[in-house]
Amino acid sequence: MALKVAKRGGVPPFIVMDVMSAAAAREEAGDDVLHLEVGQPSTAAPAGVLAAAAAALKGERLGYTVALGIPPLRRRIARHYRDAYGVEVNEAQVVVTTGSSGGFIIAFAAAFDPGDRVALASPGYPAYRNILTALGCVPVEISTGPNTRFQPTPELLDALAEPIDGLIVASPANPTGTMLTAGELAALATYCADRGIRLISDEIYHGITYGHETATAAGDAHAVTINSFSKYYSMTGWRLGWMVVPPDLVRAVECLTQNLFISAPTLSQIAGVAAFDCGDELDRNVARYAANRRVLLDGLPKLGIDRLAPADGAFYIYADISHLTDDSVGFCRRLLNETGIAATPGVDFDPQRGHRTLRFSFAGATADMEKAVARLGRWLG
Numbered sequence: 001m002a003l004k005v006a007k008r009g010g011v012p013p014f015i016v017m018d019v020m021s022a023a024a025a026r027e028e029a030g031d032d033v034l035h036l037e038v039g040q041p042s043t044a045a046p047a048g049v050l051a052a053a054a055a056a057l058k059g060e061r062l063g064y065t066v067a068l069g070i071p072p073l074r075r076r077i078a079r080h081y082r083d084a085y086g087v088e089v090n091e092a093q094v095v096v097t098t099g100s101s102g103g104f105i106i107a108f109a110a111a112f113d114p115g116d117r118v119a120l121a122s123p124g125y126p127a128y129r130n131i132l133t134a135l136g137c138v139p140v141e142i143s144t145g146p147n148t149r150f151q152p153t154p155e156l157l158d159a160l161a162e163p164i165d166g167l168i169v170a171s172p173a174n175p176t177g178t179m180l181t182a183g184e185l186a187a188l189a190t191y192c193a194d195r196g197i198r199l200i201s202d203e204i205y206h207g208i209t210y211g212h213e214t215a216t217a218a219g220d221a222h223a224v225t226i227n228s229f230s231k232y233y234s235m236t237g238w239r240l241g242w243m244v245v246p247p248d249l250v251r252a253v254e255c256l257t258q259n260l261f262i263s264a265p266t267l268s269q270i271a272g273v274a275a276f277d278c279g280d281e282l283d284r285n286v287a288r289y290a291a292n293r294r295v296l297l298d299g300l301p302k303l304g305i306d307r308l309a310p311a312d313g314a315f316y317i318y319a320d321i322s323h324l325t326d327d328s329v330g331f332c333r334r335l336l337n338e339t340g341i342a343a344t345p346g347v348d349f350d351p352q353r354g355h356r357t358l359r360f361s362f363a364g365a366t367a368d369m370e371k372a373v374a375r376l377g378r379w380l381g
Helices: 015-028 047-059 071-085 099-111 126-134 154-158 182-195 247-260 266-275 279-302 328-339 366-380
Strands: 094-097 117-122 138-143 166-170 198-202 224-228 241-244 316-320 357-361
Touching: 015 328, 047 266, 071 094, 071 241, 071 266, 094 099, 094 247, 099 126, 099 198, 099 224, 099 241, 099 247, 117 126, 126 138, 154 182, 166 182, 182 198, 279 316, 279 366, 328 357, 328 366
Parallel strands: 117 138, 117 166, 166 198, 198 224
Antiparallel strands: 094 241, 224 241, 316 357
């Protein structure tokens, strides 16, 4: 008799990971790959982080920490909000997490019960809906487009057929790179507060913007703010993130963290304190991203790929390729096999319309972006 497999494991795959596997297999076979699929910096953690980690390896026991995180890191995160945004955050509301992924799991589990309806923009980060589904919640996808800059609005929320219990916003957003202004974020926060809707603000790409101011929900009395050391701080494999949670969720978050994760990685926490003092090095990474962005924004329209989402922040170009294909998965497969360019099909981010879109990541080397545009031109030519 076959044993039961729980339904929660039946969530769709994160397709970009499948693309990464195919790209790795191509490299293993000796062929080159231009990595425009993966959403992570191509640079190592900054020197100050590496030095702090090396010192900790020599002198620290590296046992468990308290569930909410080591006090020096929580204090430093709270100070970051004062320095970067002028927002006062109580360190008691700062929670260190196992990457932003751990933060999403804990936040969703603490804020929502099975059956709760949680709205999110489509296109959007697929793990939101997949984690919600695994937890028994109901993702409510809001179809967005250029007219709202791919972001939810109070008007779109009013148009939903049934009430919602939560709203997830992301600014800068993955895959579109679009951002909410301070006024737009405040309007959504007020809308949610007035209706008893829990707002979750994904801010993991803060620090990676191109002439746009970033607004945080961390000062909001009801919102959950999630951030990460993976993107701006170039620490993806260190699995370190944080949340700012409202007082009514702190104990629930603490209990869930104790049971699900015990604590975030201790070495990463110690090293993470140093990350906030590495701004010069990290901003040089952002300058490279800006150069890469310009290569793609200038080059792709010349190849006929000119329907692009505004890449205000993060390191992605989200492109409408409906004039080239209605099968983005097959298109990206052929693109990798025939040119060595790895890109992510849009179905990861928009199950309904993503077969006509794809995402390019420009987190790599500028020379790779230039090669990709040239190869793509020859391939399409």
